[in-house]
Amino acid sequence: MELQSNFRMMARYNQRINQQLLTVCGTLTHEQLTEDTHSFFPSILDYWNHILFGDLIMLQRLAACHVAGLSTSTLEGLPVSKGIHDTFATHLDTLVPLRQRVDRVILEMVENLTDDVTSQPFHYTNTESVTLTKLVGEYCQHLFNHQTHHRGQLTCLLSLRGLDYGCMDLPIIVPEGGAL
Numbered sequence: 001m002e003l004q005s006n007f008r009m010m011a012r013y014n015q016r017i018n019q020q021l022l023t024v025c026g027t028l029t030h031e032q033l034t035e036d037t038h039s040f041f042p043s044i045l046d047y048w049n050h051i052l053f054g055d056l057i058m059l060q061r062l063a064a065c066h067v068a069g070l071s072t073s074t075l076e077g078l079p080v081s082k083g084i085h086d087t088f089a090t091h092l093d094t095l096v097p098l099r100q101r102v103d104r105v106i107l108e109m110v111e112n113l114t115d116d117v118t119s120q121p122f123h124y125t126n127t128e129s130v131t132l133t134k135l136v137g138e139y140c141q142h143l144f145n146h147q148t149h150h151r152g153q154l155t156c157l158l159s160l161r162g163l164d165y166g167c168m169d170l171p172i173i174v175p176e177g178g179a180l
Contacts, residue, residue, distance in 0.1 A: 003115055003118055003137060004110065004115070004118075004178070005177065005179070006178055007113045007118075007140060007144075007178070008107075008110050008111070009174050010110075011106045012176075012178075013174050014106060014147055015104075015106070015107060016174065017151065017168060017173055018103055018147075019100075021151065021155070021158070021165055022048075022092070022095075022099065024158055024164075024165045024166075025044060025048070026096075027163065028044070028092075028163075030092070032044070032161070033092055037157050039153065039156075039157065040153060044154065045089070045090070045091075045092070045095070047153060047154045048089070048092075048095055048099070048154075049086060049088050049095070050086075051147055052079075052086075052088050052102060053081050053085075053088075054143070054146040054147065054150070055102050055106065055143065055146075056075075056078060056079065057082075057127070058140075058142070058146075059102070059105060059109070059143075060075060061124040061139075062109070062122070063075050065122065065123075067122060067136055068109045068110075068112040068113050069108065069109060069111070069112035070109055075105065078098075078102065078105075079098075083127060084127065106143070113140060117136055117137075118135065118137030118140070119136070119137065120135065120136050121133050121134070121135060121136075122134055122136045122139050151168075
């Protein structure tokens with residue numbers, strides 16, 4: 001159960017920090033959100049779309065194999081992720097509800113990440129058409145690591161604009177940890 005508690009804590013962090021950063025991004029104009037940042041992804045909005053890409057493609061792979069309570073019906077109505085440069089939203093006002101829905105799916109998924117589930121092998125094909133096998137728990141850790149990595153890049157861009165995005169420390173954002 002300790003592993004499930006850790007995943008629950010990470011899902012809560014993901015949801016809360018996304019909302020915190022989206023609120024800060026909401027202070028920017030559309031032009032500021034879409035202007036060239038001269039960084040890995042062209043714009044702030046492109047970073048948000050890429051984080052969604054990662055979440056969606058990983059959830060789609062899990063759902064296709066009926067892992068962690070996910071199925072294709074769980075993801076019904078969500079966009080289908082295909083490539084790292086997918087664009088799901090061209091404006092923040094359409095991105096926010098999509099991001100919130102995906103975060104809720106992740107919160108629901110982690111409730112099914114028992115020790116038995118996380119220790120099962122999971123087979124999938126990546127975007128380079130390479131078939132990989134990982135344990136479900138390791139794969140889900142990648143989901144959270146991917147988000148954190150790109151939010152780090154995003155906060156750098158917000159800092160360069162002089163924006164205060166607040167504390168991002170896990171114990172502050174999720175003081176209750178993974179408790180029910």
